[in-house]
Amino acid sequence: MTSCLRLSDISRCFQGIxxxxxxxxxxxxxxxxxxxxxxxxxxxxxxxxxxxxxxxxRRNLDENPVACVEVIDPLTLQAYRLRLKFLxxxxxxxxxxxxxxxxxxxxxxxxxxxxxxxIAADVFAVESVELVAGFLTExxxxxxxxxxxxxxxxxxxxxxxxxxxxxxxxxxxxxLTEVLHALEDYFKFAHTSVLxxxxxxxxxxxxxxxxxxxxxxxxxxGLGEGLIxxxxxxxxxxxxxxxxxxxxxxxxxxxxxARSRTNLEAEIPLPGLPDAQSILALPLLVGNRLxxxxxxxxRDPMRFGEWHEAYLEIIANQIALxxxxxxxxxxxxxxxxxxxxxxxxxxxxxxxxxxxxxxxCRRFIYYRSDDAIFVDDQxxxxxxxxxxxxxxxxxxxxxxxxxxxxxxxxxxASLGLPPVKDNLESRLILLRxxxxxxxxxxxxxxxxxxxxxxxxxAPIELVER
Amino acid sequence: xxxPQRIRRCLEAGTSVLVGTVDTRGIxxxxxxxxxxxxxxxxxxxxxxxxxxxxxxxxxIATTHRVAVASTQVIEHVSIQLKGTANTARLARDDEAALxxxxxxxxxxxxxxxxxxxxxxxxxxxWPAFVVExxxxxxxxxxxxxxxxxxxx
Numbered sequence: 291m292t293s294c295l296r297l298s299d300i301s302r303c304f305q306g307i308x309x310x311x312x313x314x315x316x317x318x319x320x321x322x323x324x325x326x327x328x329x330x331x332x333x334x335x336x337x338x339x340x341x342x343x344x345x346x347x348r349r350n351l352d353e354n355p356v357a358c359v360e361v362i363d364p365l366t367l368q369a370y371r372l373r374l375k376f377l378x379x380x381x382x383x384x385x386x387x388x389x390x391x392x393x394x395x396x397x398x399x400x401x402x403x404x405x406x407x408x409i410a411a412d413v414f415a416v417e418s419v420e421l422v423a424g425f426l427t428e429x430x431x432x433x434x435x436x437x438x439x440x441x442x443x444x445x446x447x448x449x450x451x452x453x454x455x456x457x458x459x460x461x462x463x464x465x466l467t468e469v470l471h472a473l474e475d476y477f478k479f480a481h482t483s484v485l486x487x488x489x490x491x492x493x494x495x496x497x498x499x500x501x502x503x504x505x506x507x508x509x510x511x512g513l514g515e516g517l518i519x520x521x522x523x524x525x526x527x528x529x530x531x532x533x534x535x536x537x538x539x540x541x542x543x544x545x546x547x548a549r550s551r552t553n554l555e556a557e558i559p560l561p562g563l564p565d566a567q568s569i570l571a572l573p574l575l576v577g578n579r580l581x582x583x584x585x586x587x588x589r590d591p592m593r594f595g596e597w598h599e600a601y602l603e604i605i606a607n608q609i610a611l612x613x614x615x616x617x618x619x620x621x622x623x624x625x626x627x628x629x630x631x632x633x634x635x636x637x638x639x640x641x642x643x644x645x646x647x648x649x650x651c652r653r654f655i656y657y658r659s660d661d662a663i664f665v666d667d668q669x670x671x672x673x674x675x676x677x678x679x680x681x682x683x684x685x686x687x688x689x690x691x692x693x694x695x696x697x698x699x700x701x702x703a704s705l706g707l708p709p710v711k712d713n714l715e716s717r718l719i720l721l722r723x724x725x726x727x728x729x730x731x732x733x734x735x736x737x738x739x740x741x742x743x744x745x746x747x748a749p750i751e752l753v754e755r
Numbered sequence: 756x757x758x759p760q761r762i763r764r765c766l767e768a769g770t771s772v773l774v775g776t777v778d779t780r781g782i783x784x785x786x787x788x789x790x791x792x793x794x795x796x797x798x799x800x801x802x803x804x805x806x807x808x809x810x811x812x813x814x815x816i817a818t819t820h821r822v823a824v825a826s827t828q829v830i831e832h833v834s835i836q837l838k839g840t841a842n843t844a845r846l847a848r849d850d851e852a853a854l855x856x857x858x859x860x861x862x863x864x865x866x867x868x869x870x871x872x873x874x875x876x877x878x879x880x881x882w883p884a885f886v887v888e889x890x891x892x893x894x895x896x897x898x899x900x901x902x903x904x905x906x907x908x
Binding site: 308309311312313314315317319320321322323324325342343345346354356357358359360366367369371373422423424425426427428534535538539542545567591 | 771773774775776777781782783784785786787805807808819821822823824825827829830831832833834836838869870871875876878879880895897898899900901903904
């Protein structure tokens with residue numbers, strides 16, 4: 291490569307914030323020019339381009355394997371021109387997988403799976419890099435570097451503190467809450483969430499979030515669906531910058547494809563920030579076993595760099611191990627030797643509302659065919675957590691009992707908990723949060739390890755349909 | 756299929772205009788243009804290129820005459836590519852400065868909507884300019900998707 295500039299010196303140009311351009315030429319000497327959504331930096335001597343359609347650029351490279359690419363630094367707008375020589379197309383391997391993940395995630399998110407996909411990663415030798423002199427009226431001052439030695443020390447210290455919080459957490463809920471708060475405190479990641487993999491339902495369920503007006507707890511994503519579902523399916527991290535640009539590009543393809551096809555999937559709404567520009571999603575894995583997905587997002591299109599991805603991977607590994615530890619933990623609270631139903635503190639179906647004077651009656655309806663519970667005609671919860679709630683509400687109604695144990699839930703086959711890795715604790719967290727959001731008059735309170743109680747502040751009516 | 760309205764949109768103010776050329780050895784070059792206009796339903800187009808950044812482009816045109824121009828509505832990614840030949844390039848006249856300025860400002864407005872601060876776009880050089888008069892021989896669909904590359908004219 292001839293020039294004193296190294297590709298790593300201009301690495302910001304390869305984040306896909308500002309589209310690049312590529313000129314090629316066919317064997318008859320006819321030039322072709324087009325935008326590129328992203329040029330991938332492979333190493334200091336190579337770049338890669340994504341081949342999504344067998345287009346004119348691609349055909350020209352087969353005939354005449356040279357290209358000129360112009361990239362732009364998104365923070366200064368300085369342009370650089372790269373002279374490239376086409377080397378090969380990779381249709382598998384680590385580079386292909388890394389590039390495909392990004393495209394698959396965007397395609398899935400925009401309902402374009404299978405239409406908008408990576409055909410090959412085209413690898414080029416970079417023969418020269420030159421600054422386009424005269425592109426700007428005057429050089430723009432370099433923005434301050436994000437990572438200084440002091441900054442790294444701070445971040446390593448932050449890593450240590452987050453790790454400590456994970457290690458000290460006494461239950462799953464505090465582990466997730468503490469981690470997300472610590473990430474905001476030490477790393478300023480203000481919008482984060484954790485989704486847990488429910489093997490029984492074959493879906494990811496949001497179990498904790500930080501920085502959103504509505505918690506979104508209980509929101510579900512199928513394997514392979516959207517950005518998060520793709521990360522879970524592929525079990526690989528995904529870092530997206532300039533998300534809006536990627537989505538606009540994919541939507542242009544969707545619009546054009548829709549002119550000839552009608553069976554495109556419905557677009558999945560992006561969970562979290564409606565105007566997110568950067569996303570970092572990491573699979574939570576123990577070995578190759580999927581525990582869940584951690585996601586951080588931001589309105590700054592350049593919020594997450596390679597450094598963030600690297601240390602968040604360390605944190606994600608710790609979160610995964612922490613969650614796994616919580617899920618494996620035995621319930622060590624002994625069963626009560628004798629069942630002594632306490633006086634009903636849960637006022638049901640017009641029974642004496644001990645602590646609910648003046649509160650309006652809350653009506654719970656369980657729809658058996660949908661396996662879902664609604665409270666006052668608003669959706670509350672479904673599947674296993676719904677069955678758990680219905681069981682304890684019914685039991686409380688029949689016997690006046692309000693204290694329950696995880697063990698008895700596990701022994702009740704009608705709830706449909708998987709025999710191993712039943713995620714009971716996470717299902718109870720989900721239930722607790724959904725009640726907090728939709729019916730704060732009814733609470734599920736943890737009373738000891740492996741035990742919980744129902745607390746009602748209003749009369750409860752139960753209806754089954 | 757030629758959709759005149761769709762093509763016209765790609766020549767309006769606020770579009771991104773890219774120019775590709777090739778030298779006698781078959782080495783391609785690229786450059787960003789400041790403006791594109793056509794007064795004769797795209798039989799010919801005038802492309803305005805900043806002098807500061809288009810030296811290689813002008814050299815290529817002088818020797819091979821081959822030009823490719825991509826004009827794109829960047830928000831919707833609607834795009835066409837014009838291919839043709841150009842025999843001359845001239846310095847833009849003073850009375851063309853207002854047109855170039857107006858076209859570049861419109862493009863900067865679009866970039867601002869996409870999040871690029873004006874303090875940055877204001878620093879991009881777009882004047883003085885060369886004008887390349889190109890005879891349009893072919894028009895292609897360039898909007899990303901399955902129809903990209905289809906010949907429109």
